[in-house]
Amino acid sequence: MNKQVKSIRPFIGAKDFETSRNFYKDLGFEEATLGDGMSVFKMGELAFYLQNAYVKDWVDNTMIFMEVENVEEFYNELIKLDLPNKYENVKLSTIRNEDWGSECFLHDPSGILWHFGAFK
Numbered sequence: 665m666n667k668q669v670k671s672i673r674p675f676i677g678a679k680d681f682e683t684s685r686n687f688y689k690d691l692g693f694e695e696a697t698l699g700d701g702m703s704v705f706k707m708g709e710l711a712f713y714l715q716n717a718y719v720k721d722w723v724d725n726t727m728i729f730m731e732v733e734n735v736e737e738f739y740n741e742l743i744k745l746d747l748p749n750k751y752e753n754v755k756l757s758t759i760r761n762e763d764w765g766s767e768c769f770l771h772d773p774s775g776i777l778w779h780f781g782a783f784k
Contacts, residue, residue, distance in 0.1 A: 674726075701717070
């Protein structure tokens with residue numbers, strides 16, 4: 665097997681595709697539209713696909729961990745974006761310190777749970 669991997673891109677769903685598109689652009693991702701119901705969102709070398717598809721059990725059980733350089737700085741930037749007041753169902757949780765490192769959590773408008781964390 666050739667192990668020269670270049671990227672990994674999860675597919676996530678959206679309860680309201682337009683709302684989720686706007687949310688991710690506000691979060692700092694750049695969107696490239698791939699069709700009526702599919703976009704790829706990129707931040708640096710990282711990317712994921714957003715689909716105009718919603719299956720409650722799937723979305724409610726989707727979690728994405730994004731490693732960041734500094735959780736406190738990232739969390740403070742999230743606070744400045746004020747996403748919970750701009751979007752219904754969006755929740756930002758405070759930083760948790762664990763044995764392995766630290767993280768904060770952000771639920772997107774559909775219920776996808778993002779972990780933003782840094783390892784020790």
